[in-house]
Amino acid sequence: xxxxxxxxxxxxxxxxxxxxxxxxxxxxxxxxxxxxxxxxxxxxxxxxxxxxxxxxxxxxxxxxxxxxxxxxxxxxxxxxxxxxxxxxxxxxxxxxxxxxxxxxxxxxxxxxxxxxxxxxxxxxxxxxxxxxxxxxxxxxxxxxxxxxxxxxxxxxxxxxxxxxxxxxxxxxxxxxxxxxxxxxxxxxxxxxxxxxxxxxxxxxxxxxxxxxxxxxxxxxxxxxxxxxxxxxxxxxxxxxxxxxxxxxxxxxxxxxxxxxxxxxxxxxxxxxxxxxxxxxxxxxxxxxxxxxxxxxxxxxxxxxxxxxxxxxxxxxxxxxxxxxxxxxxxxxxxxxxxxxxxxxxxxxxxxxxxxxxxxxxxxxxxxxxxxxxxxxxxxxxxxxxxxxxxxxxxxxxxxxxxxxxxxxxxxxx
Amino acid sequence: xxxxxxxxxxxxxxxxxxxxxxxxxxxxxxxxxxxxxxxxxxxxxxxxxxxxxxxxxxxxxxxxxxxxxxxxxxxxxxxxxxxxxxxxxxxxxxxxxxxxxxxxxxxxxxxxxxxxxxxxxxxxxxxxxxxxxxxxxxxxxxxxxxxxxxxxxxxxxxxxxxxxxxxxxxxxxxxxxxxxxxxxxxxxxxxxxxxxxxxxxxxxxxxxxxxxxxxxxxxxxxxxxxxxxxxxxxxxxxxxxxxxxxxxxxxxxxxxxxxxxxxxxxxxxxxxxxxxxxxxxxxxxxxxxxxxxxxxxxxxxxxxxxxxxxxxxxxxxxxxxxxxxxxxxxxxxxxxxxxxxxxxxxxxxxxxxxxxxxxxxxxxxxxxxxxxxxxxxxxxxxxxxxxxxxxxxxxxxxxxxxxxxxxxxxxxxxxxxxxxxxxxxxxxxxxxxxxxxxxxxxxxxxxxxxxxxxxxxxxxxxxxxxxxxxxxxxxxxxxxxxxxxxxxxxxxxxxxxxxxxxxxxxxxxxxxxxxxxxxxxxxxxxxxxxxxxxxxxxxxxxxxxxxxxxx
Numbered sequence: 001x002x003x004x005x006x007x008x009x010x011x012x013x014x015x016x017x018x019x020x021x022x023x024x025x026x027x028x029x030x031x032x033x034x035x036x037x038x039x040x041x042x043x044x045x046x047x048x049x050x051x052x053x054x055x056x057x058x059x060x061x062x063x064x065x066x067x068x069x070x071x072x073x074x075x076x077x078x079x080x081x082x083x084x085x086x087x088x089x090x091x092x093x094x095x096x097x098x099x100x101x102x103x104x105x106x107x108x109x110x111x112x113x114x115x116x117x118x119x120x121x122x123x124x125x126x127x128x129x130x131x132x133x134x135x136x137x138x139x140x141x142x143x144x145x146x147x148x149x150x151x152x153x154x155x156x157x158x159x160x161x162x163x164x165x166x167x168x169x170x171x172x173x174x175x176x177x178x179x180x181x182x183x184x185x186x187x188x189x190x191x192x193x194x195x196x197x198x199x200x201x202x203x204x205x206x207x208x209x210x211x212x213x214x215x216x217x218x219x220x221x222x223x224x225x226x227x228x229x230x231x232x233x234x235x236x237x238x239x240x241x242x243x244x245x246x247x248x249x250x251x252x253x254x255x256x257x258x259x260x261x262x263x264x265x266x267x268x269x270x271x272x273x274x275x276x277x278x279x280x281x282x283x284x285x286x287x288x289x290x291x292x293x294x295x296x297x298x299x300x301x302x303x304x305x306x307x308x309x310x311x312x313x314x315x316x317x318x319x320x321x322x323x324x325x326x327x328x329x330x331x332x333x334x335x336x337x338x339x340x341x342x343x344x345x346x347x348x349x350x351x352x353x354x355x356x357x358x359x360x361x362x363x364x365x366x367x368x369x370x371x372x373x374x375x376x377x378x379x380x381x382x383x384x385x386x387x388x389x390x391x392x393x394x395x396x397x398x399x400x401x402x403x404x405x406x407x408x409x410x411x412x413x
Numbered sequence: 414x415x416x417x418x419x420x421x422x423x424x425x426x427x428x429x430x431x432x433x434x435x436x437x438x439x440x441x442x443x444x445x446x447x448x449x450x451x452x453x454x455x456x457x458x459x460x461x462x463x464x465x466x467x468x469x470x471x472x473x474x475x476x477x478x479x480x481x482x483x484x485x486x487x488x489x490x491x492x493x494x495x496x497x498x499x500x501x502x503x504x505x506x507x508x509x510x511x512x513x514x515x516x517x518x519x520x521x522x523x524x525x526x527x528x529x530x531x532x533x534x535x536x537x538x539x540x541x542x543x544x545x546x547x548x549x550x551x552x553x554x555x556x557x558x559x560x561x562x563x564x565x566x567x568x569x570x571x572x573x574x575x576x577x578x579x580x581x582x583x584x585x586x587x588x589x590x591x592x593x594x595x596x597x598x599x600x601x602x603x604x605x606x607x608x609x610x611x612x613x614x615x616x617x618x619x620x621x622x623x624x625x626x627x628x629x630x631x632x633x634x635x636x637x638x639x640x641x642x643x644x645x646x647x648x649x650x651x652x653x654x655x656x657x658x659x660x661x662x663x664x665x666x667x668x669x670x671x672x673x674x675x676x677x678x679x680x681x682x683x684x685x686x687x688x689x690x691x692x693x694x695x696x697x698x699x700x701x702x703x704x705x706x707x708x709x710x711x712x713x714x715x716x717x718x719x720x721x722x723x724x725x726x727x728x729x730x731x732x733x734x735x736x737x738x739x740x741x742x743x744x745x746x747x748x749x750x751x752x753x754x755x756x757x758x759x760x761x762x763x764x765x766x767x768x769x770x771x772x773x774x775x776x777x778x779x780x781x782x783x784x785x786x787x788x789x790x791x792x793x794x795x796x797x798x799x800x801x802x803x804x805x806x807x808x809x810x811x812x813x814x815x816x817x818x819x820x821x822x823x824x825x826x827x828x829x830x831x832x833x834x835x836x837x838x839x840x841x842x843x844x845x846x847x848x849x850x851x852x853x854x855x856x857x858x859x860x861x862x863x864x865x866x867x868x869x870x871x872x873x874x875x876x877x878x879x880x881x882x883x884x885x886x887x888x889x890x891x892x893x894x895x896x897x898x899x900x901x902x903x904x905x906x907x908x909x910x911x912x913x914x915x916x917x918x919x920x921x922x923x924x925x926x927x928x929x930x931x932x933x934x935x936x937x938x939x940x941x942x943x944x945x946x947x948x949x950x951x952x953x954x955x956x957x958x959x960x961x962x963x964x
Contacts, residue, residue: 042536046785049516053674054828158828165833227833229826310501321600323567361517363509364500406509 010035013061014150014214034062037234047233054229055156064123065145072138073117080134084279090115093180096277103290104257104266124250150214155204158228166224179412188220201245203410239330243358246403252332253355273303302377305403308366312396316389330358338384418481428685429473431698438724439465444701447475450731451684452951453936455506458691469700479678483884486770487830489676493839496670497947506687513683514674516826520789523633524874530779531629532786548627558624568597576953577915577924577941612652620652633792641905643763645804650911672823704741712932733906734919734939751929754920762890762902765845767867770884771836775877788825793818810850817843847890847901856891905944926954
């Protein structure tokens with residue numbers, strides 16, 4: 001394939017002319033080499049709320065996408081993925097991760113079975129090389145489609161009603177599309193794939209369309225969206241919603257085994273809380289032996305959700321005569337966690353670190369995602385986390401919580 | 414398939430039922446299923462007590478209620494914005510899990526009769542730009558004013574998050590509470606302390622005059638001082654309420670105000686679901702006619718309107734003080750001094766509501782389009798004289814021909830309240846005095862004229878309004894009393910004026926949710942810290958009751 005753009009990075013997504021016109025804040029970031037909107041408005045708040053009350057429209061085209069076709073496609077993906085892809089029936093999507101031979105996670109993403117030995121893999125990082133290396137000897141054709149397919153995420157409670165107005169040529173109505181299923185349809189007369197997936201933990205869909213039809217599809221969604229409270233949304237809003245949903249992020253909450261200079265930075269699916277995506281008892285797959293050993297011997301780390309104690313947090317501010325303050329954006333810096341000592345008021349030894357977090361405007365809670373020693377992973381366990389108040393490093397209590405923090409019934413209904 | 418509106422009591426998940434109580438005796442009976450009653454019930458049930466909530470109407474929420482008044486349109490019939498709902502209540506009662514979701518108001522839009530308009534945004538740079546069109550000086554003072562008010566609001570926050578201190582008591586807990594407030598006052602610098610005194614005593618206009626010169630800015634700011642009171646913007650004591658606008662939680666100052674998803678009833682239903690999850694029983698269509706007193710004078714249960722008797726160790730009233738003591742307990746069971754205090758307690762409602770179902774969005778002449786400027790509140794308060802003239806008419810027993818209006822269009826932010834492309838408009842109207850000169854019972858005859866005055870007023874700014882109306886619901890103070898149980902139609906269960914706050918609410922010596930009737934407690938807006946959909950009275954009452962050892 002000939003690359004379309006020879007301009008300096010970052011490069012525009014298929015929807016760029018539309019997002020550019022709406023992005024009055026000019027607040028962009030580089031996402032895997034593409035221009036991505038952080039927030040359309042000067043503050044992402046309205047975009048965040050739209051996802052929880054109406055519908056947010058995200059351009060998620062920079063996700064890496066690979067089409068795997070041919071008789072050997074299922075075998076290849078079963079070999080690469082922690083999930084047994086041979087069980088993934090046409091029209092279904094699964095979330096999983098993939099490991100190196102040592103059972104350390106390289107990336108996480110989704111696999112869709114589009115039918116007729118055609119699968120689509122989404123990834124946070126370039127994965128073409130890894131798929132090709134594992135495909136040796138198998139009759140498959142692997143194509144990178146990242147730049148050819150535009151992806152839009154429609155996330156929020158009115159997403160279903162919106163899509164049902166504009167989707168045509170489906171085998172079954174969009175209202176019948178269940179969680180983690182997909183269907184083929186047309187929007188504005190162009191073929192699209194719609195999957196009931198997303199990164200917000202809400203009712204939502206992702207629409208996959210070829211580049212040449214991308215703008216028509218955007219326009220139709222946007223026009224119909226006016227009646228359903230649609231708000232174009234950027235990555236800052238997405239970041240808060242994904243924390244509420246308890247989703248981990250490659251490069252933030254863990255490091256891909258590809259990039260780690262030292263062994264201790266790598267982690268396994270079990271350590272990431274992705275043990276549920278590992279189908280161990282089946283023919284060989286990457287990392288299987290190592291994962292079996294880890295399951296028998298125990299893991300070094302666990303990934304958990306944390307809720308920071310608000311009263312202690314507020315008390316630190318009161319001491320300075322300040323009202324409590326939290327950032328409206330999600331954060332992603334490493335913050336130390338400690339075992340509690342002396343009735344829980346004092347820090348003991350370090351037992352892990354929080355990797356990202358956010359104030360949840362919906363739950364009125366200060367949330368974090370953390371890597372922690374397994375013996376502290378039981379929900380309800382109280383630990384301590386560092387906070388910086390008025391330039392001083394202090395700590396507050398935090399409680400281990402089950403994720404998702406926010407899990408509305410409509411997500412699966 | 415037509416989905417049943419979740420606020421319709423016929424919905425299978427509706428948290429209240431018109432049933433018989435499952436038992437004959439409870440630890441606590443809560444009279445009134447408004448948001449404070451439900452919050453109190455949730456806290457009591459969470460502490461393991463058996464709790465029964467009795468609501469007169471078929472729907473829960475009291476004045477914090479959503480109802481499908483016109484097919485497909487969900488109205489926040491009475492209370493239309495949620496301010497200062499305590500975040501710790503959301504956490505402690507797990508309200509988000511039960512459907513509590515707030516959408517912050519983005520801005521405040523004030524169209525002018527001359528076709529201009531002022532919009533105050535959450536974004537300070539944008540607000541400065543807007544105000545400087547009217548006064549460059551005001552534009553720069555505006556953030557200074559915000560800073561000063563934020564300092565003062567720490568004092569106010571300490572007040573609303575704690576039971577009122579009793580200045581006459583020598584109990585260590587009361588003294589500690591007073592000292593805590595004193596400490597905050599003491600930590601203020603001299604200027605702030607002076608400002609605090611001015612705030613407690615001035616009129617809203619006088620207070621704002623010290624800072625600003627532009628009427629376009631001052632008028633909409635001053636009205637926050639009069640909402641729910643029978644006072645004008647130039648009446649002393651109205652400045653204090655301005656502070657409520659600045660008691661921003663961490664979500665940011667302006668964003669302390671918001672819409673509940675599904676309307677204000679969304680808050681009440683979340684509280685009800687939470688209460689039920691802790692084991693509370695909630696009955697609708699169960700009006701209480703009397704609080705039963707035992708031979709020792711202790712409240713020991715209630716008599717329902719249908720004659721049923723239900724016993725309880727404590728009775729917690731979530732209705733206003735006047736109705737609680739005169740309606741349910743009876744004057745004959747109160748001592749004279751207390752009865753006098755309650756009869757002097759000022760209710761005197763001064764506002765009404767007009768709720769509209771709209772076929773389409775009607776443009777405002779000053780700034781057409783359904784952009785972000787109309788997603789906050791829209792204030793019709795063009796000048797201070799306008800507001801004061803509106804008050805003049807009310808003083809002499811009329812509704813204002815050209816009233817102050819506070820308009821919101823929640824369907825722009827929350828599509829769940831109207832069919833796609835259609836809208837719900839909620840108009841708060843002041844002044845509509847309970848005591849019109851014909852007498853309050855004549856309000857039904859004047860209802861439509863009142864509605865017309867409101868629509869005519871708004872049409873001057875929004876000419877397409879009349880043509881877009883599909884349905885109109887007019888709520889007078891009389892309706893607020895008769896249908897929603899708000900005595901004299903007062904939305905706060907009694908004026909939020911300084912002489913009725915803190916340890917004086919509802920009566921001196923009885924500000925701690927306890928009443929002179931043993932076993933009878935109060936938990937709603939007629940107690941400290943007062944009205945608004947904040948849940949604080951319900952929470953503080955329940956916590957105080959649990960701590961008292963009576964239950």
